[in-house]
Amino acid sequence: MSRMSAFSSPFMLGFDDIERVLDRVSKAANDGYPPYNIERLPKTDIQGDVIRITLAVAGFTRDQLDVSVEESQLVIRGRQIDDKTRQYLHRGIAARQFQRAFVLAEGIEILGADLKDGLLSIDLARPEPERVIRKIEISSGE
Numbered sequence: 001m002s003r004m005s006a007f008s009s010p011f012m013l014g015f016d017d018i019e020r021v022l023d024r025v026s027k028a029a030n031d032g033y034p035p036y037n038i039e040r041l042p043k044t045d046i047q048g049d050v051i052r053i054t055l056a057v058a059g060f061t062r063d064q065l066d067v068s069v070e071e072s073q074l075v076i077r078g079r080q081i082d083d084k085t086r087q088y089l090h091r092g093i094a095a096r097q098f099q100r101a102f103v104l105a106e107g108i109e110i111l112g113a114d115l116k117d118g119l120l121s122i123d124l125a126r127p128e129p130e131r132v133i134r135k136i137e138i139s140s141g142e
Helices: 016-028
Strands: 036-044 048-056 065-070 073-078 098-103 109-116 119-126
Touching: 065 109, 065 119, 073 119
Parallel strands: none
Antiparallel strands: 036 048, 048 119, 065 073, 073 098, 109 119
């Protein structure tokens, strides 16, 4: 049985990449670790829309976190190394690695990242796009 795509309409041409991105995002959304928030910050004239992604990364240091842009994705990785010198009586906070990816629209800029009180915040700017209207001349076919 083949899956019917929302982009299979004959009026939607060249959206194959978007369909692949949606498939990738739907598979990645199943893992809930680490939890995160996405918020819109107050608009400024300088940066346009600013979006903040905040991940709860308690127990991770700056050296154990990596934030990068790979192709059109913001990828956040965390890797903790088990401290063999500690002897736990109860271990409720696991030292586990993670990877969380967010697909970025064209033109999104990463403003920076900050780690404070176990929360990793990454600010992104979405500049206002220019409206472009281009007139297409119609030839007579002669």
